[in-house]
Every structure is written in structure tokens, then in C-alpha cells.
Amino acid sequence: MIAAARASDLPRIASINACTDQLLLALADPEQILGLGPYSRDTARSWGAADAHRYPRLSGEAEDVLVLKPDVVVAGSFTKLATRTLLKEQGLRLVTFDVAHSLDEVKAQLRQMGELTGHPDRAAALNARIDAAAARTRQLVARGQYSVLSISRRGWVSGSRSLISSLLAEVGLSNAAGELGLKYGGFASLEAIISLRPDFILVSNDSEFAEDEGRAFLLHPALERFYPPSKRLVVPERMTVCGGPMVVDALDRLVAELERVERTASAPARSAITTR
Amino acid sequence: MVTADVAAGRRTSVIVALVLLVALLTLASLAVGPVRLSPLAVVDALFGGGDEVQRVIVQEIRLPRAILGVAIGAILGLSGAALQGLLRNPLASPSLFGAPQSAAFGAVLVIALGLADVRSYALPVAAIVMAFLSVFMLLSVAGRNAGLLILILAGLAISSLAGAATALAMNLSSNPFVALEIAFWLLGSLADRNFRHVILAMPFILAGAAILFSQRSALRALSLGEETAQSLGVNVGVLRLVVIVGVALGVGGAVAVTGTIGFIGLIAPHLMRPLVGYDPGRLLLPSALSGAALLLAADVAVRIIPSTSDIKVGVLTSLIGVPFFLYLIVRERRALGGGVA
Numbered sequence: 001m002i003a004a005a006r007a008s009d010l011p012r013i014a015s016i017n018a019c020t021d022q023l024l025l026a027l028a029d030p031e032q033i034l035g036l037g038p039y040s041r042d043t044a045r046s047w048g049a050a051d052a053h054r055y056p057r058l059s060g061e062a063e064d065v066l067v068l069k070p071d072v073v074v075a076g077s078f079t080k081l082a083t084r085t086l087l088k089e090q091g092l093r094l095v096t097f098d099v100a101h102s103l104d105e106v107k108a109q110l111r112q113m114g115e116l117t118g119h120p121d122r123a124a125a126l127n128a129r130i131d132a133a134a135a136r137t138r139q140l141v142a143r144g145q146y147s148v149l150s151i152s153r154r155g156w157v158s159g160s161r162s163l164i165s166s167l168l169a170e171v172g173l174s175n176a177a178g179e180l181g182l183k184y185g186g187f188a189s190l191e192a193i194i195s196l197r198p199d200f201i202l203v204s205n206d207s208e209f210a211e212d213e214g215r216a217f218l219l220h221p222a223l224e225r226f227y228p229p230s231k232r233l234v235v236p237e238r239m240t241v242c243g244g245p246m247v248v249d250a251l252d253r254l255v256a257e258l259e260r261v262e263r264t265a266s267a268p269a270r271s272a273i274t275t276r
Numbered sequence: 277m278v279t280a281d282v283a284a285g286r287r288t289s290v291i292v293a294l295v296l297l298v299a300l301l302t303l304a305s306l307a308v309g310p311v312r313l314s315p316l317a318v319v320d321a322l323f324g325g326g327d328e329v330q331r332v333i334v335q336e337i338r339l340p341r342a343i344l345g346v347a348i349g350a351i352l353g354l355s356g357a358a359l360q361g362l363l364r365n366p367l368a369s370p371s372l373f374g375a376p377q378s379a380a381f382g383a384v385l386v387i388a389l390g391l392a393d394v395r396s397y398a399l400p401v402a403a404i405v406m407a408f409l410s411v412f413m414l415l416s417v418a419g420r421n422a423g424l425l426i427l428i429l430a431g432l433a434i435s436s437l438a439g440a441a442t443a444l445a446m447n448l449s450s451n452p453f454v455a456l457e458i459a460f461w462l463l464g465s466l467a468d469r470n471f472r473h474v475i476l477a478m479p480f481i482l483a484g485a486a487i488l489f490s491q492r493s494a495l496r497a498l499s500l501g502e503e504t505a506q507s508l509g510v511n512v513g514v515l516r517l518v519v520i521v522g523v524a525l526g527v528g529g530a531v532a533v534t535g536t537i538g539f540i541g542l543i544a545p546h547l548m549r550p551l552v553g554y555d556p557g558r559l560l561l562p563s564a565l566s567g568a569a570l571l572l573a574a575d576v577a578v579r580i581i582p583s584t585s586d587i588k589v590g591v592l593t594s595l596i597g598v599p600f601f602l603y604l605i606v607r608e609r610r611a612l613g614g615g616v617a
Contacts, residue, residue: 039452153453154460155468187585189310190468191333210394212387212457219395221470222336 010118014068016060016083017076018046019242020097023113024074025051026245027122034068044205047238047246062086072116100243102166103130109243126245133248134170137255146258147176148233149193150202153214157193159185163243164202171254173200190220200261201227204237230264233257287558290551294565298346301572305342306334308579340471344533345572347474348466349540351481351526353567354560356541357548358488361495361556362519365427367604369542370527371597372428373414374435375407376538379524379531381438381445382406384458388449395472400480404528410434411520464537464590466575473533480529487522489560491515496557537590539597540567546604 014034015024021040024033025048038060039045040052058064062083065073073087077098088094095116100106107127114123148168150158158164160178162185168175176198180188193201203218206229210216217223234257239250307318311333320326321334352370359368370376382402392398417430442462446455494515497505502512530537544567545559552562571593578587 042452045452154457189586190337191309191311194329194332194337195311197329211390211451212394212454213461214453214457216394217468220337220468221472222332225332225336 011071011116013072013074013117014058014065014070015040015074016058016065017074017079017097018042019076019099019244020074020113021052022047022242022244022246023097023109024117026126027110027113027119028117029119030054032117034070035064043238045237045241047242047244047249049238062090065092066090074113074116100163101161102163103134103170103243103247104166106130106163106243106247110245129245129248133251137171137251140255146173146199148173148200148202149176149180149188149196149198151188151193151218152204153212153217155187155189155193155217157182157185157188158202159183163247164240167240167247167250167254168202170251171258173254173258190217190222194222194226197226200231200233202233202235204235204240206232206234230261233261283553287552287562290548290562291565294562294569298565298568298572301569301576302342302346304576305345305572306338308576309333309338310579336470337468340469340474341466341575342572343474344466344469344477345575346568347478347481348530348534348537349544349568349571350564351485351530351567352537352540352571353544354485354488354564355523355526356543356567357545357556357559357563358491358495358519359523359541360545361499361559362516363427364499366546367428367542367601367608369539370407370411370523371536371538371541372601373431374410374433374438375523375527376531376536377435377438377442378410379403379407379528380462380536381442382528383532384442384461385445387458387461388445388451388454390449390451395476397476400476400529400532403532404480404524406438407528407531408520408524410438411523415516415520460588461535462590463588464535464593465586465588466534467586469533477529477533480525480532484522484524484526484529485564487518487525491518491522492557492560495519495560496555499554499556535588535590537571537593539593539601540570542604543597543600544570546600 010029010032012032012034013024013028015021016037018037018039021036024036033055035056035058036052037058040055040057041049043049046052060079060083065087071093073092073094075084075094075096077096079096084094084096097109097112098105100109107130110123110126111120114120150164150168152158157177157180158175159182160175161183165175165177176196177185179196180192182188208219210219233254235250235253239246239253303315303318306322307313307315313321313330313333317326317330318334321330322339324331356369359370359373360366362368380403382405383399386392386398386402387394414427414430414434418426442458446458451457494505494510497508497510498512498515500508505512545563547566548559548562552558571589574592574596575589578589578592581587
């Protein structure tokens with residue numbers, strides 16, 4: 001075996017999915033990482049973008065993975081089936097990670113990647129940090145329940161069974177997507193969002209620049225009227241798009257954002273609500 | 277004299293009926309949407325009554341959509357009528373000539389490069405430049421008295437080129453969502469637009485419309501043949517250029533905010549010819565009105581037809597437009613076959 005000939009017996013791993021990139025970066029030794037997915041260096045969506053620069057960027061297709069001859073390839077359940085099949089047919093060990101829908105699933109994935117990389121101790125430490133962050137936020141949020149709708153470009157709403165929902169629940173917020181009948185997420189019309197009137201909306205950035213029509217949706221005057229910056233919780237995509245060690249940051253950010261909107265909106269908004 | 281009076285009276289009544297129809301469809305466009313509002317609540321909200329949510333839904337979400345429906349439908353119908361008059365050819369229309377597709381390429385280039393806000397004037401300007409280039413290119417390739425077949429083939433080539441260029445622009449973009457965004461956008465939609473879009477498109481649409489209307493007597497003279505028109509003092513070369521500029525301004529401005537919406541320009545003049553006659557000058561206003569009515573009706577329909585996600589209005593106009601186009605081809609088969617049949 002080639003692996004046995006190397007100094008370290010730990011498996012060498014290639015990742016071709018944005019979320020497995022994050023898990024791998026968090027747990028593996030640098031020499032174990034043979035390559036990361038095409039979006040690993042995207043600073044907006046990849047939490048480990050800065051680290052990712054140290055590793056080869058793969059195309060996400062089969063070819064460059066085959067050349068690397070990794071011991072394990074990690075992929076997402078949304079990675080192209082043709083690519084996954086091809087890799088398996090070439091005799092590679094392929095491990096597929098599903099999308100994490102809750103904090104518990106995030107912890108399970110960290111454990112699984114910990115086993116895979118041969119570093120279960122690191123996974124246990126990260127999971128302890130997540131538990132600590134969750135406990136910390138629960139202490140802080142003995143306040144009233146607010147309803148929140150997480151809206152992305154084009155009106156995509158994170159469903160009631162999603163990681164966002166789980167994060168919101170930890171912070172004492174309820175996901176209003178359930179009232180729209182969206183379990184796994186879906187598109188909501190501007191009219192439906194406005195009629196639902198959740199207390200806050202959760203968005204991934206607060207810039208006023210609309211690089212495309214999808215982003216312009218979030219800047220529609222009707223939405224901005226009911227949800228000015230003081231009604232928008234801003235949590236960057238790189239903290240929420242995948243499950244992994246970044247959920248700690250996501251929880252802390254949510255608490256900070258909640259404190260910000262409560263502070264800026266406290267006196268005038270309260271009186272406005274009571275007069276309605 | 278008597279028959280002329282009758283024709284004029286008939287034309288007036290057609291125009292009045294069309295204006296009423298457009299007004300009615302505008303109200304319908306304000307009344308339908310994902311949130312159910314009674315017609316009374318809609319009227320109330322339109323004039324500042326009702327609760328805040330209803331007011332915002334009607335005034336800020338549905339009203340700009342309805343206004344864009346009227347303006348864009350009208351400019352597409354008008355452009356179709358003007359092009360058909362200019363080329364003395366019933367199959368002429370902006371979408372068959374690749375003008376909207378080219379305008380879309382211009383706008384897509386701006387989106388893909390990510391340099392400008394999609395709600396800035398960069399979009400309509402890029403769309404207008406491309407629309408102008410495409411129609412100009414088409415008419416230069418096809419020549420002055422081109423037959424139907426040549427025009428359609430040249431139009432096909434230009435729309436294919438625009439489509440390929442659009443796909444290339446998508447690949448070169450660094451925005452990972454751009455492919456989906458542009459795919460959605462190319463289908464053409466009026467959903468969730470706002471007054472910023474109205475302000476963006478309106479100057480160009482109005483300018484285009486004014487230019488096209490100003491040429492109505494020249495178009496009328498041209499219908500008598502190029503020599504006759506020239507003897508009546510019409511400079512056909514200038515007329516050509518002016519109509520192209522008008523169409524490019526109107527179609528470019530429209531495409532920049534809604535994406536490509538096809539076939540309105542083809543259908544609208546055909547619906548009006550049996551009613552108001554074949555004079556291209558007199559066909560302009562009725563075609564604009566019927567274009568507005570067609571687009572409004574299509575945009576109301578996409579909101580009524582039950583579906584899991586929103587149907588794009590451009591898809592619906594093509595579903596109606598393509599069979600209509602095929603019917604026209606059957607009707608014009610003899611001319612297309614070059615007199616062989």
C-alpha cells in the first residue's frame with residue numbers, strides 16, 4: 001500500500017464540496033488535505049477561505065481528483081451524481097455528507113469527519129465548543145420570543161427544518177417559515193412576506209448594492225419600508241451556509257445582532273407596536 | 277368621403293374600446309396577486325386607505341408592475357407595427373429579428389461583470405446599444421428590399437449569436453448565482469419590480485414611442501412603395517435609421533427591466549389590421565394599445581394559473597406567440613416559398 005509507505009498513516013483526503021471543505025479544514029492536518037472544492041476560497045460563503053488558499057483548488061469534477069489518488073474523497077449529497085459515480089467506479093473511497101439541518105446534525109458530521117481524518121479528539125473539542133456557545137446564548141436569551149424569517153436572494157426562505165431554524169431556536173427566536181408552509185425552504189413572494197409581518201428578517205448582508213435582480217429583491221422599497229436596517233438581523237453567509245465549527249460564530253453573531261436591533265428599536269418601535 | 281368618415285369613426289371607436297380594455301386590465305393587474313385582496317380593498321388602498329400592508333402591496337408592489345405592463349406592452353406593440361410598416365412585411369417584429377435577445381445580452385454583460393447596480397442606468401444603456409446594433413446589423417445584412425425568408429434567416433442568426441454571447445458572459449462571471457439569475461431573467465418577468473424600475477425604463481420607452489409616432493406619415497407614404505415615398509419627399513434611408521433608433525430605445529429600455537418578452541410586437545399589429553385597416557401610420561396607436569392589453573392580460577394570467585413557483589410572463593407570451601407565428605407562416609407560405617408554390 002502506498003499509504004503505509006508514508007511517514008504518517010493518516011488518510012489523505014480530497015474534498016469537492018463547499019461544506020465538506022469546511023469540515024476538513026477544521027479537523028485534518030494540513031498534509032492530509034490534498035485539495036478543496038471550487039468555492040473553498042470564496043470569502044463570502046466559505047468560512048475557511050483564508051486557510052483554503054494553502055491548498056490546491058479542485059474543479060469539482062472527477063479528473064483532478066483521480067490524478068491526486070486520495071485515500072478518501074469527501075463530497076456533498078448535491079455533488080453531481082455523474083462525478084460521484086465515476087469516482088466510485090475508479091475504485092476511490094467516496095464519503096458523502098448530507099446537508100446538515102440542525103445543530104445535532106452538525107455535531108454528528110464533525111464526529112464523522114473526525115473519525116475519517118483520524119482526529120476524533122479534535123471533533124470532540126469542537127463539539128464541546130458548540131455546546132458551550134449554545135449554553136452561553138441560552139443564558140443570554142431569557143427574553144421574549146420574536147418571529148424571524150430568513151430571506152435570501154430572490155425571496156428564498158430557509159424552511160422550518162433547516163440549520164438556520166435550529167440556530168434561531170437556540171437564540172430563542174422562532175422561524176416564521178412554518179407559517180408559510182415551507183418545511184425545507186422555498187421561494188416566498190414579496191406580498192406574502194409583507195402580509196406575514198415577522199418581527200425581524202434575517203439576511204446575509206446589509207449592502208445597498210444590487211449586483212443582480214435576485215439581490216434587488218431584498219432591497220425592494222416595500223421590504224425596506226417594513227424592514228429597515230433596524231429590523232434586519234445580518235449574519236454573513238459563510239457562517240450559515242454550511243454546518244461546521246462556524247456555527248459557534250453564527251450563534252454569537254445572532255445574539256449580537258439581536259442586541260443591536262433591540263437597542264436601536266427599543267423605545268420608538270415598542271410604542272409603534274402598541275398603537276397598532 | 278362618406279366611406280372615409282365611416283372608417284375614421286370606426287377607428288375612433290376601436291381606440292376608445294382599447295383604452296377601456298387597457299384600463300380594465302390595469303385594474304385587474306392591481307387586483308390579483310399572491311395575497312388575496314378584494315377589489316374594493318384594492319381601490320381603497322390605491323387611494324391611500326386600508327391598512328399599511330395593503331397600501332404597500334397595492335401601491336409599491338402591484339402598481340409599478342401594472343405601469344410597466346402597460347408601457348412595455350405598448351412599446352412592443354408599437355415597435356412591431358413600425359417595423360412591419362418599415363419593411364412592408366407582416367412577419368417583422370423585434371423578437372424575430374433578435375433585438376430583445378441582443379438587448380438582453382447587453383444587460384447580461386453588465387450583470388455578469390458585476391460592475392453596476394442592476395437598478396442603475398448602465399443596464400438600459402447597454403441594452404439599447406445592443407438592440408440598435410442588432411437591428412442595424414440585420415438590415416445591413418438583409419439589404420433594402422429583402423424578402424421574408426432572408427429577414428427571418430438573418431434574424432435567426434442574430435438571435436443565435438446573441439444567445440451564445442449571453443451564455444459566454446454567464447461563464448465569465450465571478451458571481452456564482454449569475455447563471456440562475458440570468459436564466460430566470462431571460463424568461464422575462466414583471467414580478468416584484470418597483471418604481472425605481474419604472475423610472476429606469478420610462479424615459480427610453482417614451483423617447484422611443486415619440487420617435488416612432490413621429491414617423492407615421494412617412495410610414496404611410498412608404499406603404500405606397502419606395503419610389504412613391506421618395507417622390508412624396510420621404511428620405512427612406514433616414515426613415516430606416518430613425519425607426520431603428522426608436523425600436524432600439526423602446527425595446528432596450530423594456531428589456532433592461534423585465535428581460536425578454538417576445539411576440540407581443542408580432543401579434544398586436546395583426547390583431548388590429550382587420551379592425552383599423554392596413555395603413556401603417558394609422559396602425560401605430562391601436563397596435564400600442566393592444567400590445568399593452570396583451571401584456572397586461574398575460575401578466576394577470578401568470579398570477580392566476582396555479583403553480584408551485586411563479587410562471588414567467590415571457591414564457592406565456594411565447595407559448596401564445598409561437599403558434600400564432602406558425603399560423604402566419606402558413607398564411608404567407610406562398611411568399612416565403614418564393615412563388616414556387
